[in-house]
Amino acid sequence: MSGGREIILPNGTPRPDPGVPAGDRRSRVLGGGGRSTWIAVLSTVIFFAIVGFLIVSSSGWPEVRRSFFDAEEFAYAFPEILAKFWRNVFIFSVAEILVLLFALLIAVLRSLPGPVFTPLRIMAAAYTDLFRGVPTILVIAMLGYGMPALQLRGLPDSDLFWAIVALTLVYSAYVAEVYRAGIESIHPSQIAAARSLGLSRGQALRHVVIPQAVRRVIPPLLNDFIGLQKDSALIAFLGYTEALLRAQIIQAQDFNFTPYVALAVIYVAITIPQARFVDWLIAKERRRREGSAQL
Amino acid sequence: MRKWFLALAAMTLLAAACAEEETPRGEGPDPSLDQTAADCTAEQSSSLFAADTLTIATGNPSYKPWYGGESEPGSEWKSGDFTGDPHSGEGYESAFAYALAEEMGFSEDQVTWVAVTFNKSFAPGPKDFDLAMQQISISPKREEAVDFSVGYFDVNQALIANEGSPAIGATTLAELKDLKLGAPLGTTSLQAIEELVQPTQEAGAYPDLDLALKDLKNGQLDGVVVDFPTAFYGYADVVVGQFPDVGGDQEQFGLAFESDNPLVGCANLAIEAMREDGRLDELKNEWLEVDTSVPTFS
Amino acid sequence: MTEAIRIEGLRKSFGDLEVLRGIDLTVDDHEVVCLIGASGSGKSTLLRCIDLLEPVDAGRIWIEGDEVTGAGVDENAVRRRIGIVFQAFNLFPHMTVMRNVTLAQEKALDRDPTDARAKALELLTRFGLLEKADDYPDRLSGGQQQRVAIARALALDPDVMLLDEVTSALDPVLVAEVLDAIRELAAAGMTMVIATHEMGFARDVANRVAFLEEGTLLEVGPPAQIFSQPREEATRRFLDRIIAAGRM
Numbered sequence: 001m002s003g004g005r006e007i008i009l010p011n012g013t014p015r016p017d018p019g020v021p022a023g024d025r026r027s028r029v030l031g032g033g034g035r036s037t038w039i040a041v042l043s044t045v046i047f048f049a050i051v052g053f054l055i056v057s058s059s060g061w062p063e064v065r066r067s068f069f070d071a072e073e074f075a076y077a078f079p080e081i082l083a084k085f086w087r088n089v090f091i092f093s094v095a096e097i098l099v100l101l102f103a104l105l106i107a108v109l110r111s112l113p114g115p116v117f118t119p120l121r122i123m124a125a126a127y128t129d130l131f132r133g134v135p136t137i138l139v140i141a142m143l144g145y146g147m148p149a150l151q152l153r154g155l156p157d158s159d160l161f162w163a164i165v166a167l168t169l170v171y172s173a174y175v176a177e178v179y180r181a182g183i184e185s186i187h188p189s190q191i192a193a194a195r196s197l198g199l200s201r202g203q204a205l206r207h208v209v210i211p212q213a214v215r216r217v218i219p220p221l222l223n224d225f226i227g228l229q230k231d232s233a234l235i236a237f238l239g240y241t242e243a244l245l246r247a248q249i250i251q252a253q254d255f256n257f258t259p260y261v262a263l264a265v266i267y268v269a270i271t272i273p274q275a276r277f278v279d280w281l282i283a284k285e286r287r288r289r290e291g292s293a294q295l
Numbered sequence: 296m297r298k299w300f301l302a303l304a305a306m307t308l309l310a311a312a313c314a315e316e317e318t319p320r321g322e323g324p325d326p327s328l329d330q331t332a333a334d335c336t337a338e339q340s341s342s343l344f345a346a347d348t349l350t351i352a353t354g355n356p357s358y359k360p361w362y363g364g365e366s367e368p369g370s371e372w373k374s375g376d377f378t379g380d381p382h383s384g385e386g387y388e389s390a391f392a393y394a395l396a397e398e399m400g401f402s403e404d405q406v407t408w409v410a411v412t413f414n415k416s417f418a419p420g421p422k423d424f425d426l427a428m429q430q431i432s433i434s435p436k437r438e439e440a441v442d443f444s445v446g447y448f449d450v451n452q453a454l455i456a457n458e459g460s461p462a463i464g465a466t467t468l469a470e471l472k473d474l475k476l477g478a479p480l481g482t483t484s485l486q487a488i489e490e491l492v493q494p495t496q497e498a499g500a501y502p503d504l505d506l507a508l509k510d511l512k513n514g515q516l517d518g519v520v521v522d523f524p525t526a527f528y529g530y531a532d533v534v535v536g537q538f539p540d541v542g543g544d545q546e547q548f549g550l551a552f553e554s555d556n557p558l559v560g561c562a563n564l565a566i567e568a569m570r571e572d573g574r575l576d577e578l579k580n581e582w583l584e585v586d587t588s589v590p591t592f593s
Numbered sequence: 594m595t596e597a598i599r600i601e602g603l604r605k606s607f608g609d610l611e612v613l614r615g616i617d618l619t620v621d622d623h624e625v626v627c628l629i630g631a632s633g634s635g636k637s638t639l640l641r642c643i644d645l646l647e648p649v650d651a652g653r654i655w656i657e658g659d660e661v662t663g664a665g666v667d668e669n670a671v672r673r674r675i676g677i678v679f680q681a682f683n684l685f686p687h688m689t690v691m692r693n694v695t696l697a698q699e700k701a702l703d704r705d706p707t708d709a710r711a712k713a714l715e716l717l718t719r720f721g722l723l724e725k726a727d728d729y730p731d732r733l734s735g736g737q738q739q740r741v742a743i744a745r746a747l748a749l750d751p752d753v754m755l756l757d758e759v760t761s762a763l764d765p766v767l768v769a770e771v772l773d774a775i776r777e778l779a780a781a782g783m784t785m786v787i788a789t790h791e792m793g794f795a796r797d798v799a800n801r802v803a804f805l806e807e808g809t810l811l812e813v814g815p816p817a818q819i820f821s822q823p824r825e826e827a828t829r830r831f832l833d834r835i836i837a838a839g840r841m
Contacts, residue, residue: 060420063554067419067440145506148513157515193683196644197697198673198749207696211687239477239499239510249500252481255417255440 070258077250077259085243085266091160091232095167096225103172107179108205124176131173137234140166144238163235171228178220182213215285222278226271332565333400339557344425349401351392352424353381355410358504360528360583361430362386371410377505377530381408387524387582388428391447394574398565413481416551417441425558426550430522432483433549442554444562446547447575452487452538453526453589454518457511462518462535468492468592474517475499477507483546484520487538491592504530524583536590595658597622597753597784598643603652605638612638614808616652620753620786625779627795627816628788630805631831636788639805640755643786644677657752673701676746677755680762682738684730684745690717691726694745702749709748716744720774736767740774747778754778756787792835796820804828 055061109117110124131139143162147155156162186209194204214221233244241249243266247259330338344350353362355371356378364383365374372380381389384403396406409424416427417440432450433443454471456462462474471492477499478484488498499516501507508530510516518535526534540546552559569575596619603616612635620626628636641647643654645661645668653662661671684693691713698709717723720740730738739759746754756775760768772794779785779798789795795802795816802819804812804827812825823829 063419145509145513148515149509151514157513159515189679189681189683190685192646193679193685194697195669196646196672196675196677196679197745198669198701199697200669200701203700207700208685212685215687236500237502237506239501239506241497241500245480245500248480249485252413253434253436253486255437257418 066256068257068261070256073250073254073256073258074262077247078262078265080250081243081246081259081262082266084241084246085263087240087242088229088232088244091164091167091235091242092225092229095164095171095232096228098164098168099171099175099224099228100221102168103175104179104210106172106176107183108210110176110180111183113201128173128176131170132177134170136166136170136231137237139170140234140237142166144235159235159238159240163232163238163240167228167231167234171224171231174224174227175221178217178224179213181220182217183209185216186212218278218281218285222274226274229270230267330564332398332561332568335561335564336399336401336558339561342425342556342558344423345407347401348405348407349396349399349426350407350409350424351381352409352411352416352422352427353388353429354413357381357386357388358525358528360386360524361388363389363582372408377528385582387448387578388430390578390582391575392428394569394578395562395565398568399561422553425556426552426562428550430482430548431551432546437551440554441551442556442559443549443551444559445566446549447566447569448548448579450483450546450548451523452484452520452541452546453523454520454535454538454592455511455526455531455533456518456535457532460517460533463533465535466590466592471518471592475515476518476520477501477510477516478520479504479507482522483541484522487520487541490541491538523585527584527586534586534589536592538592595622596620596655597624597657598786599655600643601653603639603642603654604650605635605642605647606650612808613642616808616810618803618810618813620784622784623782624800625783625785625787625798627799627802628786628805629790629792629795629802629819629831634805635808636805637757640677640757640786640788644675644755645671646677669701673749674752675755676749676751676753678739678742678746678757678759680758682730682735682742682762684738684741686730689727689729690722690733690741693730693741694748697745698748712748713744716747717741719777720744721770734767735763736770739763739767739771743771743774743778752784754783754785756785756789758788758790761790790835792820792832804831806831 106124106127109120110128112120140163143166144159147162148157190208190212191204194208195201199207233242235242236245236248239245243263247263250259251257340346357372357380359377359379362372362379362381362383362385363374364379364385366372366380367382370380370382372378372382374380374383379386379389381392384390384393393403393406396403411424411427413429415422416429416431417437419440426444427441430450431437431443433446437443454462454465454476462471462476465471468491471494473495475496476488476492476494478488478501480500480502485498485500488494499507499510501510504521504525507516507519511519511531519531520538521530523537526537550559550562552562566575598618598620600616600618603613604611605613616635616639618626628639630636638647642649643656645666649662653660655661656671656674660666684690685696688696691710694713694716695706695709698704698712699706704712714723714726717726720743722737722740722744725733725737725741730741733741743754743756743759759775760771763771768791772791775785775787775794776798787795787799799816801813802816803810804819804823804825806827812819812823812828814824819828820832823832
């Protein structure tokens with residue numbers, strides 16, 4: 001079972017635990033233990049075998065295979081693309097750190113109470129509206145081509161700089177909303193308890209609300225981070241060669257799409273561990289979450 | 296443990312199915328050398344995408360000096376200072392296209408143009424056109440995906456730059472090494488930079504020519520590499536020089552057909568005929584202004 | 594003897610609903626006053642007003658002789674002098690018991706972490722919770738969590754403790770341990786205002802009992818008098834209902 005508290009009903013029997021923690025997800029996906037697992041595995045295998053067979057025996061398959069799954073092309077493209085992929089890693093790592101911080105600031109500004117803070121709240125709301133509204137590629141294009149065109153002294157010229165700025169601006173808008181949802185989900189009694197102990201509003205936010213809020217929104221935070229990892233490729237629009245552009249260059253040169261498959265493999269390879277890591281974080285936090293203030 | 300064996304077995308089965316023999320490539324029927332292009336086309340008319348029509352694909356926008364003229368009303372192509380309309384018959388490729396069509400037995404209004412992205416011209420699967428004409432360079436690797444006609448234009452690469460660029464005055468490849476250069480994606484121009492110059496700063500690869508030119512204007516690029524005729528069209532202030540052949544062979548533009556399309560043979564007859572009687576050179580002289588005195592980088 | 598709390602003419606409304614209609618009350622140092630009354634009578638609101646968790650609409654409050662309802666009062670400073678414990682314990686679930694008790698000491702009182710820890714250990718021992726110090730709240734029973742909440746409030750060395758029906762949410766078997774903890778506090782001389790339904794407890798521990806009905810303090814007096822010979826009709830009716838419900 002789950003390992004949580006057991007609740008004894010009045011008639012003396014233990015109440016079954018309704019939730020299955022994330023750690024048990026594998027067996028839940030496969031439909032429970034024992035015989036049903038066998039059936040699940042068998043039906044999955046048969047299903048994919050049939051789908052695979054249908055694809056492979058279609059008339060266009062040889063051509064598609066040559067075009068997308070060419071082994072020689074893969075061997076050539078994969079190392080080249082992987083080498084460039086470290087640039088994407090740099091871009092989205094730096095951007096993510098900035099996003100996590102900047103978005104928190106926006107979310108906090110948005111939730112400041114009282115009439116004196118109204119202009120800040122409005123600016124924060126306008127910010128999130130604007131940058132969730134404008135397509136990311138536009139922001140990158142406008143900053144990446146527009147800023148250097150202004151020829152202002154002191155403004156950096158580098159594609160890398162403006163792409164990271166653009167990604168940070170856009171993703172902070174989304175993540176700010178995620179934080180805000182987390183903050184608002186904290187029961188007001190927690191704030192009341194903090195204030196009653198003489199903590200200021202800021203201290204309550206910093207020590208009580210935000211730590212709990214952030215733990216709650218880890219899955220959507222990861223979602224947005226994964227989106228950011230994909231969007232790091234948009235810097236290609238500025239002519240900066242990262243992994244996707246490298247794939248495009250090889251593809252255009254050789255008239256073959258296999259480089260894209262190589263890139264996809266890389267992306268999936270990094271996404272899966274992140275998802276499992278977050279699952280583990282959630283399972284760990286689940287014990288913390290069932291805390292005291294639930295009345 | 297056992298369920299993983301089962302899964303593994305299934306995977307192996309799938310892989311085995313995938314590892315089938317490649318279907319042998321068929322060659323298109325060899326047209327007899329005495330046949331005209333028009334006769335050949337008539338013979339192979341069942342291979343046409345649309346009956347009695349030559350459907351040609353090219354990019355949108357289509358740049359001068361390859362495509363010129365004014366936009367026809369209702370045309371997808373918008374003409375401007377640097378772009379033209381394939382329907383106009385003006386510009387090297389547009390003019391060449393109509394001459395080719397005529398040689399293959401089509402009248403002017405039997406030519407249809409479709410706009411495709413560069414990728415579409417070689418993507419797998421049946422095409423929505425008979426041939427793609429978009430300053431596509433012939434290469435062996437590309438031949439695996441499409442069938443090329445014989446070359447219809449010999450092309451060289453040149454470097455253009457604006458006033459004040461450190462590229463101006465360079466005569467050797469070594470002088471270009473430390474500069475920031477760029478070229479549009481999918482062009483041999485990019486290859487020229489990577490293989491001939493081998494710059495210390497990575498070349499910028501742009502989705503389209505005008506984005507490369509934008510960065511040139513911003514000062515983010517010191518120079519842009521484009522094909523020779525494009526270089527002289529005036530996209531930038533100065534043509535700095537031309538490059539030697541990439542890979543040692545003369546680069547040529549070819550028409551891209553779907554693999555195993557028998558019409559390739561017919562197009563080849565047409566092109567050879569035009570080459571022999573000088574029409575290709577005429578077109579070149581009419582539409583492309585080039586100054587061959589520009590130095591070649593050594 | 595000084596007045597720990599003095600309330601004059603306190604009024605509080607929530608929108609159209611007037612919850613406190615003019616409360617006058619004084620509590621002396623070391624005195625324990627129990628608030629009784631039906632739900633919705635305003636007991637919680639009164640306590641929250643005293644702790645400045647709710648702004649008052651009219652009236653004045655003094656804590657240890659200092660007026661706290663005036664303009665320019667540092668609310669955080671006032672709240673450090675008053676400890677309040679709620680029905681729903683409200684421990685911080687993402688911190689250990691020990692951290693729950695030391696956090697406000699360090700941040701609100703600027704106490705040295707070593708001192709804060711020492712104080713926490715002292716209080717947890719006093720309430721029999723020492724072995725739980727490094728556990729997270731979800732590992733504790735309701736009664737244990739409530740005692741931690743009390744310790745957490747006491748750690749700030751408040752002048753006054755306000756307890757808002759702190760046992761009402763607990764399993765009956767766990768109520769006793771909390772009441773014992775409060776009894777001990779009273780015996781040690783802490784000034785307290787306790788809102789409660791536990792009449793037996795009130796009779797034992799209170800110096801005075803105050804009956805609140807629909808926002809007014811109908812009757813205030815020593816427990817013996819209130820419980821055996823209430824003066825007001827309403828008080829009597831209330832007590833009858835309590836007895837009928839078997840809670841006295």
